[in-house]
Amino acid sequence: MKARLKAVGSRLLQLVVLLGTISTTLFLLLRLSGDPAILLAGEGAGPETIDAIRADYGFDKPLFQQYLMFIWDIARLDFGRSLVNSQPALGFVLQYLPSTLHLTFLAILFNSLIAIPAGVWLGAKPTQRRRKILSTVVSVAQGTPAYVIGLLLIQIFSVWLGWLPSIAGTGTWAWVLPTATLSFALAPNLIRVVAASIEDTTRQDYYRTAKANGAAPNVLLIKHSLPNALLSTTSLLGAQFAFLLSGALITEYIFAWPGLGLILVQSITNLDFPTIQATVFVVAYLVFFVNLILDQIFRIADPRLRRSQL
Amino acid sequence: MKENVKLPITRRSIAKKGKSSMLSLRISASILGFLFIVALFQPFFYRVDPTYSDLMLRLQSPSLSGAWLGTDALGQDVFSRVIAGFRWSLGIGTVGTLIGGLIGISLGVSAAWNRGRLRTFLSRLIDIGISFPYLIIAVTIVTVVGRGFWPLALTLGLVCWPTISRVVYAETLTLREREYVTAARLFGIGSIRSIFTHILPALRPTIQVVAAFTFAELLIAESGLSFLGLGAPLGTPTWGNMLNDSRSYMVDAPWMMFGPVTAIIVTIFAANLLGEGLNAHEQSRSTRVSQ
Numbered sequence: 001m002k003a004r005l006k007a008v009g010s011r012l013l014q015l016v017v018l019l020g021t022i023s024t025t026l027f028l029l030l031r032l033s034g035d036p037a038i039l040l041a042g043e044g045a046g047p048e049t050i051d052a053i054r055a056d057y058g059f060d061k062p063l064f065q066q067y068l069m070f071i072w073d074i075a076r077l078d079f080g081r082s083l084v085n086s087q088p089a090l091g092f093v094l095q096y097l098p099s100t101l102h103l104t105f106l107a108i109l110f111n112s113l114i115a116i117p118a119g120v121w122l123g124a125k126p127t128q129r130r131r132k133i134l135s136t137v138v139s140v141a142q143g144t145p146a147y148v149i150g151l152l153l154i155q156i157f158s159v160w161l162g163w164l165p166s167i168a169g170t171g172t173w174a175w176v177l178p179t180a181t182l183s184f185a186l187a188p189n190l191i192r193v194v195a196a197s198i199e200d201t202t203r204q205d206y207y208r209t210a211k212a213n214g215a216a217p218n219v220l221l222i223k224h225s226l227p228n229a230l231l232s233t234t235s236l237l238g239a240q241f242a243f244l245l246s247g248a249l250i251t252e253y254i255f256a257w258p259g260l261g262l263i264l265v266q267s268i269t270n271l272d273f274p275t276i277q278a279t280v281f282v283v284a285y286l287v288f289f290v291n292l293i294l295d296q297i298f299r300i301a302d303p304r305l306r307r308s309q310l
Numbered sequence: 311m312k313e314n315v316k317l318p319i320t321r322r323s324i325a326k327k328g329k330s331s332m333l334s335l336r337i338s339a340s341i342l343g344f345l346f347i348v349a350l351f352q353p354f355f356y357r358v359d360p361t362y363s364d365l366m367l368r369l370q371s372p373s374l375s376g377a378w379l380g381t382d383a384l385g386q387d388v389f390s391r392v393i394a395g396f397r398w399s400l401g402i403g404t405v406g407t408l409i410g411g412l413i414g415i416s417l418g419v420s421a422a423w424n425r426g427r428l429r430t431f432l433s434r435l436i437d438i439g440i441s442f443p444y445l446i447i448a449v450t451i452v453t454v455v456g457r458g459f460w461p462l463a464l465t466l467g468l469v470c471w472p473t474i475s476r477v478v479y480a481e482t483l484t485l486r487e488r489e490y491v492t493a494a495r496l497f498g499i500g501s502i503r504s505i506f507t508h509i510l511p512a513l514r515p516t517i518q519v520v521a522a523f524t525f526a527e528l529l530i531a532e533s534g535l536s537f538l539g540l541g542a543p544l545g546t547p548t549w550g551n552m553l554n555d556s557r558s559y560m561v562d563a564p565w566m567m568f569g570p571v572t573a574i575i576v577t578i579f580a581a582n583l584l585g586e587g588l589n590a591h592e593q594s595r596s597t598r599v600s601q
Binding site: 014017018021022025026029139140142143144145146147148151152154155158159249250253254264265268269271276280283 | 434437438441442443445446448449450453454526530533534537538539540553556557560561564567571574575578579582583586
C-alpha cells in the first residue's frame with residue numbers, strides 16, 4: 001500500500017511541476033506580449049474600460065503579487081474569461097471535451113481492431129516474408145504525417161468518390177474519415193509492439209514447456225502468448241490515448257472536428273491565453289488520470305505486480 | 311562442408327547484413343544529398359519565381375508546356391514553390407536538429423556523468439521536457455520573437471532536445487563504467503577532457519542515428535505547424551503553407567496538394583531510411599567487433 005501511494009505521489013508531483021512550469025510561462029507571456037489590459041479589453045475599447053480592467057485584474061499591483069494571485073486563481077481552477085467570447089475559460093473548454101473523447105474512443109477501438117490481429121499474425125510466425133511486410137508497413141506509415149493521410153482521404157473519399165462527408169457534423173458518417181486518419185497514424189506502432197511481444201513470449205520457458213507438453217498451436221497462442229503480450233500492449237494504448245487527447249489537433253483541424261485540439265489551435269492563433277491555459281490543464285489532468293487507471297489495471301491483470309508492490 | 315546457416319551469427323550473415331545496410335545507407339544518403347543540392351541551388355531548378363503571381367493564370371491544371379504541377383489560387387507556380395520549400399524545410403530541419411542536439415547532448419552527458427543532486431535535477435528536467443506540450447513552446451516563441459525561419463528552428467530545437475537527451479543519457483551511463491574510462495580517471499585525467507576524448511567519440515554512432523530520426527520528425531512537425539498557421543509566415547513558399555492553402559481548393563484544384571505531399575513523403579522517407587541504415591550498419595559493426 002505504501003509503495004502504491006508513493007507511486008501516485010511521484011506522479012502527482014510531476015503533474016504539479018509540469019502545470020506550474022506551463023502556467024508560469026503563460027503568465028510571463030501575457031505580460032511580455034504588451035499591456036495585458038489592452039489585450040484583455042479587445043480592440044476599440046476606451047481608456048476607462050482599460051483602466052477598469054487594469055484595476056479589476058490587479059495589473060497595477062507589483063509583478064510578484066500579480067503572480068501569486070494568478071497561481072491562487074489557478075489552484076481554485078479559475079482560469080479567467082476567454083478573450084474571444086468572454087465565457088469562463090474552463091467551462092468553455094469542457095463543452096468540447098465529449099466530442100474529443102468520442103473521437104479518441106473510436107480511434108482507439110478501430111486502431112486495436114486492426115492492429116492487434118495484424119500484430120498477432122506477424123508475431124506468431126515470424127517468417128522472413130512477414131517480417132518484410134512488417135518493416136515496409138512501419139516505414140511507410142512513419143513517413144506519412146497525419147495531415148497528409150487526412151488530406152488524401154478527403155480528396156479520395158469526399159471529393160472524387162463523394163462517399164463520405166469531410167466536415168464534422170455533416171451527417172451520420174462524419175466520424176469515419178477522422179477515425180481512419182487517426183487509426184492509420186497509430187496502428188503501425190501498435191502492430192510492431194504486439195508482434196514483438198507475441199514473439200517474445202514464444203521464447204519464454206513456460207511457453208516451451210507448454211509446447212513440449214503437447215499443447216495445440218491455437219491453445220498456445222490464445223492461452224499462453226496472448227495474455228502476456230497484450231499486457232505490455234496496454235501501456236502503449238495508454239500512451240496513445242494520452243496522445244489522442246492533445247495530439248489529435250491536426251486531425252481535428254482538418255476535419256473541423258469540434259474538440260480540444262481545435263480549441264487549442266484557435267486559442268493559440270487568437271492569443272487567447274486563458275483558454276490555452278484551461279485546455280492544457282484539462283488535457284494534463286486527463287492524461288494523469290488515464291495513467292493512474294492504467295496502473296491499477298496493470299496491478300489487477302498482472303499477479304506478479306500485485307505480489308511485489310502490495 | 312555444408313555451412314550451418316541456422317547459427318545466429320555467421321560470417322556470411324554478417325557480410326550480408328552489412329551489405330544490405332550499406333545499400334540502404336547509400337540510397338538514402340544520395341536522395342538526401344540530391345535534395346540538399348536542390349535546396350542550396352534552387353534557382354537553377356525552377357523557371358518561374360516562386361513568389362511571382364499572375365492572377366490571369368490562377369488554378370491552371372498541370373501541363374507539360376505550362377506549369378508542370380499547375381498553379382495555385384494566386385497564379386503562383388506550384389512546382390517552383392515545392393522546390394523553394396526544400397530550402398525552408400531542410401534548413402529548418404538541419405538547424406532545429408543542431409540546436410536540439412547541442413542542448414540534448416550537453417544535458418544528457420552532464421546528467422549521466424555527474425552523480426547526486428545535479429543528476430536528479432537534470433533527469434527531472436528531461437522528464438518535464440518530454441511531457442511539455444510543444445504548441446506552448448511554439449506560441450511562446452511566436453509571441454516573443456515573431457514568425458520566421460529562426461524562431462521556428464529555435465522552437466523545433468526546444469521541442470526535440472528531451473528525446474535526444476534521454477538516449478544520450480542512457481548511452482553515457484554505460485560508457486562511463488567502461489574500463490578505459492575508469493582507467494583514464496585513475497590516471498588523473500579530468501572530467502572535461504575525458505568527456506571530449508572518451509565519451510563523445512564513443513557516442514557518435516548513437517548520435518548519428520538519433521539525429522537522422524529527429525530530422526525526419528522535425529520535418530513532420532515543421533510542416534504540421536505551418537499547416538496549422540503557427541509556423542512559417544503566411545505566403546512563404548513552404549509545404550505546410552501550400553497544403554493549408556490547398557484545403558480550400560480540393561474540388562477545383564487537387565494538384566495544389568500533390569506537389570507538397572510528394573515532397574514531404576520523399577524527404578521524410580529518405581531521412582528515416584538513413585536512420586535505419588545507420589542503425590543497421592552500427593549493429594553489424596558492433597557484432598563484428600565483439601566476435
